[in-house]
Amino acid sequence: MSDSTVGEAVRSTAKVTDAPNGAAISPRAHTALERLGIASSPELRALLPRLIVTVAAWKGGVGKTEIAKELAYLLDGVLVDLDWDEGGATRNWGYRHEARTTAPLLDALDSGRVPRPLSGGGVRADLIPSHPDFAINQPAADRMATTLEHWSQALGRPLVIDTHPGGVPSTMGAVGAAHVVVVPVNLETRALRATEGMAQELQGGFPLLFVLNRVEAAPESELKQLEKLSEMFDIPVGPVVSSHAFLKRRKLTMAVCAPGRSGEIPARAAEFVGEMHDVAKRVLETAVLNARAQAEGETEDQHV
Numbered sequence: 001m002s003d004s005t006v007g008e009a010v011r012s013t014a015k016v017t018d019a020p021n022g023a024a025i026s027p028r029a030h031t032a033l034e035r036l037g038i039a040s041s042p043e044l045r046a047l048l049p050r051l052i053v054t055v056a057a058w059k060g061g062v063g064k065t066e067i068a069k070e071l072a073y074l075l076d077g078v079l080v081d082l083d084w085d086e087g088g089a090t091r092n093w094g095y096r097h098e099a100r101t102t103a104p105l106l107d108a109l110d111s112g113r114v115p116r117p118l119s120g121g122g123v124r125a126d127l128i129p130s131h132p133d134f135a136i137n138q139p140a141a142d143r144m145a146t147t148l149e150h151w152s153q154a155l156g157r158p159l160v161i162d163t164h165p166g167g168v169p170s171t172m173g174a175v176g177a178a179h180v181v182v183v184p185v186n187l188e189t190r191a192l193r194a195t196e197g198m199a200q201e202l203q204g205g206f207p208l209l210f211v212l213n214r215v216e217a218a219p220e221s222e223l224k225q226l227e228k229l230s231e232m233f234d235i236p237v238g239p240v241v242s243s244h245a246f247l248k249r250r251k252l253t254m255a256v257c258a259p260g261r262s263g264e265i266p267a268r269a270a271e272f273v274g275e276m277h278d279v280a281k282r283v284l285e286t287a288v289l290n291a292r293a294q295a296e297g298e299t300e301d302q303h304v
Contacts, residue, residue: 028157031076035257036280043288047179051075051158052148053283054178058201059194060165062184063213065089066247067279068162071182072125073255074280077158078117080148081105081130082170089162090129093120094253103131109139109147114154123254125160134170144173152177167201175206179287182238182279184213187222192229199233207290208235211279216243236286239278242271 025033025040029048033040053075055068069089072079081089082105090097095118097103105128108115117126128151139147152159161178163171175181181202185195195210202208210230230237246268247256257273259265265273 026156028076032074032158035074035076036277036284038281038284043291044284047284047287047291048075048158049156050152051077051287052152052161052178053077053158053180053182053287054161054163054174055182055184056163056171056175056198057184057194058166058198059191060085062186062191063241064165064184065092065162067182067184067211067213067241067276068160069093069125070255070257070276071280071283072158072160073120073257074276075158075160077125077160078128078151078155079125080128080151080159080161080174082134082144082174083162083164084130084132084135085164086132088130090127092253093124093127093129095127095129097129097131103133104128105134106131106137108151109137114151117155120255123258125255135164138168138170139173141169141172141176144170145176148174148177167198175202179207179290180283181206181208182283183208183210183235184241185210185226186214187212187217187219187226189222192222192225195226196229199229199235203233207286208233209238209283209286210235211238212240214243215240238282238286239275241275241279244269244272247272 025045026049029040029045032048033044053071055064055071057064065083065088069079069092071077079089079093083089104115104118108128115128117128120126138144148159148161161174163174183195183198185191199208210226212226226237229235250256256269257265257276
């Protein structure tokens with residue numbers, strides 16, 4: 001899954017510049033690339049305004065929400081929360097549905113209008129919050145996918161979607177709409193079984209990317225099992241995110257990757273922030289490669 005041209009663009013620390021033909025990069029795309037310290041390229045400029053990244057897993061408790069909210073911040077995207085459980089991204093962001101008279105996610109689905117994301121104030125991603133009633137008001141998978149694609153086009157920014165565990169309709173729709181599906185993988189027996197079930201169910205073209213998450217150790221048998229899954233289903237394995245004790249007790253609603261008042265990342269968070277930067281860069285690299293492969297496939301079909 002490596003490509004020297006794309007890889008160099010994503011790993012570069014050069015400042016973002018305008019396109020060679022003079023076309024300026026959008027301010028939000030500029031912010032995303034600047035946060036990640038990577039160079040602009042024609043492919044990234046074309047992709048970022050329509051990028052959809054879905055974070056999904058068939059087992060709960062593997063760290064989906066942490067990855068989703070940090071990716072959304074780093075990409076200066078909109079965090080779309082499709083997980084109705086109380087421990088999801090919406091609560092973590094600081095939103096309480098009990099104190100609101102509207103339900104943006106449900107209202108948008110009912111009306112067919114594009115929801116207006118709630119501002120994260122520059123310290124966390126903008127949010128389309130979930131609601132407990134979404135559990136019994138999910139659209140069918142095809143409609144959910146079409147809706148997310150419409151929102152992405154209308155908003156002109158990346159969407160990062162946190163999903164409910166398992167293959168529920170809204171999760172399947174979010175997977176179907178995604179340029180990249182980030183699958184957090186814990187190196188534990190039950191979590192790996194769930195990951196295998198997910199890979200079996202979704203085999204056939206879905207752009208999955210395994211990300212080892214909450215890694216405390218690297219047990220040989222579990223690593224071999226993951227390697228087998230990666231090879232069997234042709235799913236690349238992305239960067240590793242370690243287990244960080246401070247995340248379990250953290251009460252701040254701002255993104256961990258957002259600098260504090262000092263303008264710097266606290267020392268205890270530095271390793272995690274570096275790992276999330278690596279994940280975000282790999283997501284962009286994978287999305288570019290997937291988009292390139294899709295375009296080449298469409299060109300070949302036209303010539304048949």
